[in-house]
Amino acid sequence: MSEEERHFEMLFEYAPIALMEQDFSAIRQRFEALRAEGVNDLEAFLQNHPEEIDRCMGFIRVVRVNQHTLKMYGIPDRETFLANLPHFFRDDMRRHFREELLALWQGALTWSGEGINYTLQGNPFDVLLSWRILPGAEETWQEVLVSLEDITARRNAERALEANANRLRGLFENSPISLWEEDYSQIKAIFNDLRSQGVEDLRDYLVEHPEVVTACMQKIRVLEVNRKTLELFGASSVEDLRTHADRIFRDEMREHFSRELVHLWEGELSYEAEGINYTLQGEPLYVHLHLSVYPGSEETFERVLVALEDVTSRHKAEEYLRYLGTHDVMTGLYNRAHFQDEMKRLNEHRSVPVTLLMADLDRLKLVNDTLGHDEGDKLIRRAAEVLKAAFGANDLVARIGGDEFAVLMMNAGEQDGREAIARLETLIRLNNRFYGEPRLSLSMGFSVSQPGENLELAMRRADTEMYRNKREHHHEG
Secondary structure, eight states: OOHHHHHHHHHHHTOSSEEEEEEOHHHHHHHHHHHHTTOOOHHHHHHHOTHHHHHHHTTOEEEEEOHHHHHHHTOSSHHHHHHTHHHHSOTTHHHHHHHHHHHHHTTOSEEEEEEEEEOTTSOEEEEEEEEEEOTTOTTTOOOEEEEEEEOHHHHHHHHHHHHHHHHHHHHHHTOSSEEEEEEOHHHHHHHHHHHHTTOOOHHHHHHHOTHHHHHHHHHOEEEEEOHHHHHHHTOSSHHHHHHTHHHHSOTTHHHHHHHHHHHHHTTOOEEEEEEEEEOTTSOEEEEEEEEEEOTTOTTTOOOEEEEEEEOHHHHHHHHHHHHHHHBOTTTOSBOHHHHHHHHHHHHHSOOSOEEEEEEEETTHHHHHHHHOHHHHHHHHHHHHHHHHHHSOTTSEEEEOSSSEEEEEEETOOHHHHHHHHHHHHHHHHHHHHHHOSSOOOEEEEEEEEOTTSOHHHHHHHHHHHHHHHHHHHHHHO
């Protein structure tokens, strides 16, 4: 052996990476036989004959290995290594060996890929395997230099990162509340542009330029949403949600979105509020919104997490409780407490005349005694129907007692009061034609209260007028 040959032998033997010299000539001969049998597509052939992969794996002949290879496989000497080749080259190695075979079939002289080998003790380890058919052996494949790098530590780290990413993805995807990952970077660009124009107070600026709120709403880019979001908003897919975002973010949302913009402008990177969104079908959704700019996106707003909790049920319950506090359950009219609160408010703050109308249901006791309280309740509800139909949204109609009703007509005078009485009498006649017996009858009276006069005085006058009318009804009866 010449000095040069000995030098290269030493380089191979003590290289700090696992090296093997292998002989692929038997694989070359098998390929020639397959082609002679008419095989043109090796991939399809292996699909139909998976046992061919093991057969070709058995054709590999290891000529020699270096010291680092023995150490990697936990082997004391070359003889032990050569005697246990099937123990090392098996199982998961088949997947990447299949790719090697396809490369060789296509005429490749080099190949590199990742796979799994096994130590003598049966422990798997990840390897980056590369081989090259050496110059002069291109026709025979007798000399193939193979290098193996143990990448187990890197792959374990990657698997840990992947597992953690999957866990986080699972938490995001299966969260019981609606989660949105959004890109606000174009909103940040608008902010930067406004600052360059000298805008300092965004709150005042948005009042004067409401179109900027609309522009910012349109600049939000939805990156990802979870399943709960699709379910909550009635969307078939993320793309469906993106395409129809204008149906969701509209109307009442502008107000709390405007406040959200002011918070972000002032450097607050999280924001909480309640507002209204809409499903793609147009149903209102009351939501509790929590927005957070991702760490690392403080300067760009490229990643923003928005959590939406559906509080529609709670909101409806609160609305119902508020309704019960201000309305009469039987009729749906305002109750006495709300009527008195409104009287107090108008006594303190009023610059227009108010007409106060009092109405009392006639012969309710007789109906209760002869036909039963259910019929009496129906008669009360009929009276409420007539009163609702007779007055507008600016008037306050209340049931203030068992058979007593009161109406506050805003900015109304004597003529308005007389017209209201006439409307009611017409509606009562129509109601009696529709329902028949028992007959609906209301005793009514009204009084006008000018600004500065206590409404209690007008209420007494209207009450007096109403009782005068009731005596007439009794006389008629």
